[in-house]
Amino acid sequence: MSIIVKNLTHIYNEDMPFASKALDDISFEIKDRDFVGLIGHTGSGKSTLIQHLNGILKPASGEIFINGFNITNENLNLTEIRKRVGVVFQYPEYQLFEETVAKDIAFGPYNLGLEANEVDKRVKTSMESVGLHYDEFKDKSPFELSGGQKRRVAIAGVIAMEPEVLILDEPTAGLDPGGRDEIFGLIKKLHENHNMTIILSSHSMDDMAKMAKTIIVMNKGKIEFMGSPRSVFKDNVKRLKEIGLDVPQPLELAIKLRDKGFDISQDIITVEEAKQEILKVMRGRKKC
Numbered sequence: 001m002s003i004i005v006k007n008l009t010h011i012y013n014e015d016m017p018f019a020s021k022a023l024d025d026i027s028f029e030i031k032d033r034d035f036v037g038l039i040g041h042t043g044s045g046k047s048t049l050i051q052h053l054n055g056i057l058k059p060a061s062g063e064i065f066i067n068g069f070n071i072t073n074e075n076l077n078l079t080e081i082r083k084r085v086g087v088v089f090q091y092p093e094y095q096l097f098e099e100t101v102a103k104d105i106a107f108g109p110y111n112l113g114l115e116a117n118e119v120d121k122r123v124k125t126s127m128e129s130v131g132l133h134y135d136e137f138k139d140k141s142p143f144e145l146s147g148g149q150k151r152r153v154a155i156a157g158v159i160a161m162e163p164e165v166l167i168l169d170e171p172t173a174g175l176d177p178g179g180r181d182e183i184f185g186l187i188k189k190l191h192e193n194h195n196m197t198i199i200l201s202s203h204s205m206d207d208m209a210k211m212a213k214t215i216i217v218m219n220k221g222k223i224e225f226m227g228s229p230r231s232v233f234k235d236n237v238k239r240l241k242e243i244g245l246d247v248p249q250p251l252e253l254a255i256k257l258r259d260k261g262f263d264i265s266q267d268i269i270t271v272e273e274a275k276q277e278i279l280k281v282m283r284g285r286k287k288c
């Protein structure tokens with residue numbers, strides 16, 4: 001499902017003395033089945049953009065088309081957007097409220113007006129998709145689960161609505177490294193097995209470099225860069241640092257080694273690439 005954003009501007013507290021522009025005339029296009037990493041310093045406008053993509057906020061100006069469908073159209077029913085675009089907000093486990101896992105996941109599909117049989121089917125399938133065994137977890141209270149499990153329940157609740165675009169705002173915030181890997185593994189699987197277009201915001205450049213096909217870098221409500229992780233990180237190290245962002249650690253290491261006189265490529269964004277490049281340089285030195 002393609003997404004086209006045209007000249008989108010958002011102003012909080014418009015017409016008030018303390019009005020502030022959070023999105024400033026941004027335009028971009030996301031292709032069907034892309035995996036987009038949304039990065040930017042805190043306050044750069046990522047969450048505001050995400051809320052526009054699912055119709056929660058209305059723009060001061062501009063338009064958004066989801067598969068040709070204008071979701072900024074005043075007359076559009078929000079349920080129509082929710083069927084297409086699912087959002088997992090930051091710390092989604094705080095929004096779990098039902099007494100059982102199955103009931104919590106069923107809440108969204110019921111609101112779409114689906115029949116009980118269809119809702120039950122979707123609850124089961126989405127629980128299996130997030131790695132929660134139906135019989136084991138369906139009757140548990142969401143509140144007796146671990147942090148990572150709660151987050152999976154929240155994700156299952158969104159994917160049970162079978163959206164074509166899944167947006168996740170900082171889905172691993174506050175999780176330990178094990179929980180983080182689990183959630184990223186799950187998102188990767190959803191992208192690959194369910195053909196979902198994914199938009200993911202994260203502060204981890206290493207994870208973005210590993211997972212995203214396209215990176216969007218936001219700064220002060222504008223898009224600073226958009227492109228493949230390799231082109232965005234490799235060509236813009238200085239500017240990324242100026243706007244308060246890191247680059248992936250393997251690239252950081254390559255830059256440091258180059259500064260120390262090693263003839264090492266800067267075209268490195270993953271640990272494996274750094275390993276191969278360092279081995280190549282070491283072998284070259286041995287021969288000399």
Ligand SMILES: Nc1ncnc2c1ncn2[C@@H]1O[C@H](COP(=O)(O)OP(=O)(O)OP(=O)(O)O)[C@@H](O)[C@H]1O
Pocket residue numbers: 012013020021022040041042043044045046047048049
């Ligand atoms: N409800 C609101 N009312 C007024 N201003 C807001 C509101 N929400 C966000 N802002 C402002 O809009 C700008 C963009 O904020 P936004 O939350 O979209 O950034 P972000 O990139 O998602 O940040 P973070 O990484 O901290 O979540 C910031 O200047 C912020 O202070």
